[in-house]
Amino acid sequence: MIKVYYSHTPFWRAEVLRVSLYISNIPFEDVRISRDEFINMIKTGFLPNGKRVPFHQLPVIEVDGKIIGQTGAIARYCGKISNLYSNDNINAAKIDQIIDAATDITNIVSSTIREKDEQKKIEDRLLLKNKLLPRWFKYLENILSQETSEWFVENKMTIADIAMWRLLGWLTSGIIDGIPTTIVDNYPKLKNIHYTVHHNAKVQEWMLKTYGKEI
Numbered sequence: 060m061i062k063v064y065y066s067h068t069p070f071w072r073a074e075v076l077r078v079s080l081y082i083s084n085i086p087f088e089d090v091r092i093s094r095d096e097f098i099n100m101i102k103t104g105f106l107p108n109g110k111r112v113p114f115h116q117l118p119v120i121e122v123d124g125k126i127i128g129q130t131g132a133i134a135r136y137c138g139k140i141s142n143l144y145s146n147d148n149i150n151a152a153k154i155d156q157i158i159d160a161a162t163d164i165t166n167i168v169s170s171t172i173r174e175k176d177e178q179k180k181i182e183d184r185l186l187l188k189n190k191l192l193p194r195w196f197k198y199l200e201n202i203l204s205q206e207t208s209e210w211f212v213e214n215k216m217t218i219a220d221i222a223m224w225r226l227l228g229w230l231t232s233g234i235i236d237g238i239p240t241t242i243v244d245n246y247p248k249l250k251n252i253h254y255t256v257h258h259n260a261k262v263q264e265w266m267l268k269t270y271g272k273e274i
């Protein structure tokens with residue numbers, strides 16, 4: 060049995076694991092970590108059940124009792140067993156570059172969330188809104204423009220699209236002060252990835268079952 064450990068939030072790092080398994084009907088235990096348990100894990104490197112977390116970070120998955128971390132690595136594992144990755148080396152690398160881009164985008168946004176100086180935070184968010192995020196979205200839109208289908212890779216939905224769906228869901232949610240909900244509106248192909256994954260029947264089923272609403 061596979062277990063996925065993360066907080067009770069639909070953040071892309073965890074959702075790419077949960078949703079790829081769910082879509083493909085692969086049973087897994089969806090372990091939601093409380094805030095106190097998370098803080099304790101960062102400090103001690105242990106989950107509440109005594110399992111050691113390799114990098115003191117979440118998400119992690121547990122397979123046959125072994126814990127594995129790092130979003131990219133475990134997204135690929137879940138993608139492989141869910142048939143949402145690729146057996147072709149080039150297409151696999153094309154999927155990886157999107158997951159790595161999602162990580163890079165997350166890092167530039169997260170650094171502004173950690174910023175304690177309120178004035179600096181406002182300036183950083185302006186830079187994100189006006190320059191940094193549009194730059195990344197343009198790169199992603201260019202990649203999509205070179206594809207023959209609406210998807211990032213191989214004419215089908217993969218973990219690249221699922222990761223991007225939730226990353227964009229976060230960035231357009233309005234939860235990040237200074238980042239408008241319209242931030243991807245000028246990138247129609249990218250926006251379409253969000254729309255199409257979001258309206259996938261199994262994804263809809265997952266959101267309603269797990270969160271009681273669309274996320």
Ligand SMILES: N[C@@H](CCC(=O)N[C@@H](CS)C(=O)NCC(=O)O)C(=O)O
Nearest residue numbers: 072101115116117118128129130131
């Ligand atoms: N490189 C890791 C980063 C994961 C990460 O930053 N996770 C956050 C939660 S979204 C975390 O555990 N932060 C605690 C910490 O870094 O101390 C990955 O790709 O999974």
